[in-house]
Structures are given as structure tokens and as C-alpha cells.
Amino acid sequence: MICLCCCHPKTKKGKTPVHIAVGQNLPEELECMLSSLKPFQCTKVLMITNNEEDRALDIAQSTGHTDCVNYIHKIRDSSTEGEKDQSSSRPVFKRKESNFNAKGIPKNFENLTILRKIGFGKECIVYEGTCATVPIAIKCFTGFIISTEGMDQLRDCDILRSLRHENLVHFFGIAQLDKGLSLIMELCDTDLHTLSQLPGTGDNEKPTKRGFMKLIKDTLHGLIFLHSKDIVHMDIRPNKILIKSGTAKLTDFGISVLADDDVQLIEQLTSTGSHMYSAPELLDQVLPTKGSDMWAIGITALEVMTGHPAYFEVKLWKGKLTPSALLKGHLPSALSYLKERNQKIFRNVLQLKPDGRSTAAKWLARIHDYSFD
Numbered sequence: 001m002i003c004l005c006c007c008h009p010k011t012k013k014g015k016t017p018v019h020i021a022v023g024q025n026l027p028e029e030l031e032c033m034l035s036s037l038k039p040f041q042c043t044k045v046l047m048i049t050n051n052e053e054d055r056a057l058d059i060a061q062s063t064g065h066t067d068c069v070n071y072i073h074k075i076r077d078s079s080t081e082g083e084k085d086q087s088s089s090r091p092v093f094k095r096k097e098s099n100f101n102a103k104g105i106p107k108n109f110e111n112l113t114i115l116r117k118i119g120f121g122k123e124c125i126v127y128e129g130t131c132a133t134v135p136i137a138i139k140c141f142t143g144f145i146i147s148t149e150g151m152d153q154l155r156d157c158d159i160l161r162s163l164r165h166e167n168l169v170h171f172f173g174i175a176q177l178d179k180g181l182s183l184i185m186e187l188c189d190t191d192l193h194t195l196s197q198l199p200g201t202g203d204n205e206k207p208t209k210r211g212f213m214k215l216i217k218d219t220l221h222g223l224i225f226l227h228s229k230d231i232v233h234m235d236i237r238p239n240k241i242l243i244k245s246g247t248a249k250l251t252d253f254g255i256s257v258l259a260d261d262d263v264q265l266i267e268q269l270t271s272t273g274s275h276m277y278s279a280p281e282l283l284d285q286v287l288p289t290k291g292s293d294m295w296a297i298g299i300t301a302l303e304v305m306t307g308h309p310a311y312f313e314v315k316l317w318k319g320k321l322t323p324s325a326l327l328k329g330h331l332p333s334a335l336s337y338l339k340e341r342n343q344k345i346f347r348n349v350l351q352l353k354p355d356g357r358s359t360a361a362k363w364l365a366r367i368h369d370y371s372f373d
Contacts, residue, residue: 016048022056022072025065030056034075042075109175109184114138119239125179128187135187136172139252140179163229167222169242169251188249193238196304209372212304215241216297218248220364223297226253227290227360234288236296237277238303274321276310280352283326291354294363298349299332301367306337341371 021030034042046056060068112131119126127138163171170186192215198206207215219241226233233240233253242249275283279295282288299310310332311323325333331350335343348358348366358366 016045016050018045018048018056019050019054019059022060022065022068023063025063025068027067027071030068030071046072046075109173112136112138112175112177112184114179131172131184137169137185137187138177139183139185140177141181142179163226163231163253165222165225166247167218167249168225168253169249171253183252185251186244186249188242188244188251190243191239192241192243192248192300192304195243196238196307209305213367213370213372215243215248216301216304217364217367219250219297219300220360220367222248222250222253223293223360224364226250227293232288232290233293233296235277236293236300238300241300274314275317275326276314276321276323278326279354280326280329281354283322289354290359291357294349294357294360295351295354297360297363298346298357302332302334302338302346302350305342305370306334308334308337310334339371341369345370 017033018030021027021033034045049055050059054062057069057072059065060072109131112129114127114129116128117125118128118137124139124141127140129136129138169188172184172186175182175184195206195215196212219236223233223236231253233250235252236250240250240252242251277296277299279288279292282292302310311325312333313324314321315324315327316322317327323332325331329352331347331352335346335350338346345366349363351357
């Protein structure tokens with residue numbers, strides 16, 4: 001799709017993805033965009049100018065981005081040879097390893113400092129800290145130790161490193177600290193659960209219903225992105241939706257990658273001692289799916305939009321607090337607080353059978369019809 005955009009006549013005087021990649025010194029992204037093109041198409045793309053009449057090579061040379069300059073020269077040489085010999089191969093850019101992660105954080109997390117505890121769960125403690133002066137959050141799974149070989153595999157996990165979206169908490173990497181296996185992440189301001197518990201008036205007034213709905217929509221945008229990568233979140237609930245500068249961001253989306261379809265490990269990493277946000281099918285200890293994510297976001301949205309717990313009655317079942325309605329095959333009790341029109345919107349995801357639930361994209365479109373009157 002990028003190559004079509006680059007070659008489109010309307011973009012010839014604009015800032016194409018190739019110009020952006022060269023300007024930011026991203027030779028790997030440049031290779032990705034050009035690798036599927038034929039030699040004559042590469043030449044055509046590289047000749048496109050931006051608003052300042054600069055070609056990609058002009059930008060690379062003026063900014064001193066030598067990696068991009070060298071790659072463009074190789075591409076051009078390859079294109080020239082390709083006209084003579086159609087069997088010529090395109091040069092492959094070799095990854096130049098950097099010692100730094102996103103935002104200037106060292107990949108080995110040198111100079112990481114833990115400042116204070118800001119949260120905890122059944123199996124983890126969350127700390128605020130810094131690394132190379134960058135504010136970070138550190139989620140430590142206490143007592144969870146992994147081998148050196150396993151750590152190398154996790155650090156090389158391209159899936160997590162590639163997940164960049166404004167509605168996902170920025171994931172910097174994984175470290176084996178003295179306190180246990182730790183996820184190093186972007187530091188946020190608060191979470192959806194804390195916001196929903198604020199008093200209705202005063203300096204820390206909770207958001208309006210429209211404000212909460214905006215945060216749910218933010219979350220759905222993040223979930224759409226995850227599901228497009230075939231990643232299931234597995235543990236959506238209000239305290240897994242963090243807020244930074246008024247924008248909602250899903251966190252802990254790396255659990256599915258860490259667990260690698262191990263049901264028991266998923267239980268260890270996600271367990272909170274309750275089934276309050278679990279889809280009905282998860283009571284049978286099956287692997288979570290995109291459909292179970294949709295049930296969880298539905299329950300989360302129901303609670304913040306009504307201001308009430310989703311279920312009226314809970315009981316201890318197999319060692320976990322479990323909604324009585326869930327065990328009986330009934331829908332959440334808090335639906336009764338909504339108008340019929342809004343109940344229909346929520347029933348698009350609060351279906352007992354997972355294959356009857358809307359996708360994240362479809363439900364995002366559906367909740368635009370939510371009535372605040």
C-alpha cells in the first residue's frame with residue numbers, strides 16, 4: 001500500500017513515506033517500502049520531490065544520514081543493473097544494532113532506578129522509576145524467574161517491540177531484576193478504575209459520561225490495532241486501561257506473548273482472584289480469544305457508564321469470586337440501569353456465545369449511537 005501511495009501523482013509534491021523515512025534516518029523502513037517494487041518503480045519513487053523540491057537522496061545527504069544515502073545508492077545501482085539483467089537481486093540492508101531503545105532508554109536498562117511503589121496485584125508490584133533520566137513504569141512479577149536463554153528470547157521479541165499505537169502503553173522491554181521478571185513501560189497518570197472512583201464534585205471531579213465514553217473509544221482503537229496483529233489482550237479490566245494526558249491506553253498487552261498459549265501461565269500472569277471481567281467460556285479454562293476481549297471491554301464500559309458494578313451478586317467458585325449470573329448463563333445485572341436503546345448497543349458484545357459478539361471495529365462504530373439524554 002505504501003508503494004502505491006508513493007507513486008500516486010497527487011503525492012509527487014508532498015511528503016511521502018519515503019521522505020519521512022529518510023528524514024528520520026530509518027533505513028530499515030526504507031528497505032521495507034522499496035523491497036516489493038520492481039527496479040524501474042524504485043527509480044520512479046526516488047525521483048519524487050517534496051514541497052521543497054527535494055528528492056529522498058537530497059534529504060539524506062543534507063541531513064547527514066549516511067545509512068540512507070548508502071542504501072539509496074545501492075538501490076539505484078541495482079536498478080541500473082536490473083535494466084541490463086532482470087535477474088539481478090536488490091541489496092538487503094543489514095540491521096545496525098543500537099544500544100538504545102525507544103526514547104533513548106538503554107536496551108540493557110543500565111542506570112534503572114526504582115523510586116516508589118505505585119500499584120500491586122496478586123502476582124506483581126508496579127513501581128515508578130527512571131532509566132537514563134526517562135520516567136518509566138516497572139511491573140515486577142515477584143518470584144517469577146526465567147532462564148538466561150528465555151530472557152534472550154523475550155528480549156528479541158519483535159512482536160512487542162513493533163507495537164506502536166497512541167492507545168497502547170509504550171512497551172520498552174523486559175528485564176530480569178532482583179525483584180523478578182519485569183516489564184518496562186511508559187509511565188502514565190492514572191487508570192480508568194481510579195477515575196471511576198473519584199467523587200462527583202471537587203478538584204478531582206470524575207469525567208462526565210461523555211468523557212468516559214471517549215476513553216472507551218480510545219481503548220477500542222488500541223484493541224482494534226492489537227486484534228489486527230492477531231494479538232489477544234487476555235485481561236481487559238478498568239485498571240488495565242491507563243490514562244495519560246486525557247488519552248486512554250491499554251496496558252499489559254504483552255501477556256499473551258509471554259504466556260505463549262500456556263493456560264496455566266496465563267492464569268499466573270493475569271489472575272486477580274476473580275472472574276468479574278471474564279467471558280463465560282473462560283470459566284472452562286480455555287484460551288482467551290478476541291471474542292473474550294470484547295466481553296471484557298463490554299463489562300468495563302458497562303461499569304463506567306452506569307457507575308455500578310456489572311453484577312449484583314457474586315460467590316466463591318473454584319477459589320475465585322465469580323458472578324452468580326455468569327454461572328447461571330445470565331447477562332450482567334447492571335444492564336438494567338441503561339435505556340433500552342443503550343442496552344441493545346451493549347448486547348452487541350455481551351453475548352454468551354463468543355461468535356455472536358461484535359468485533360472491536362464494529363462495536364466502535366455502534367457506540368457512536370449511544371444516547372446520553
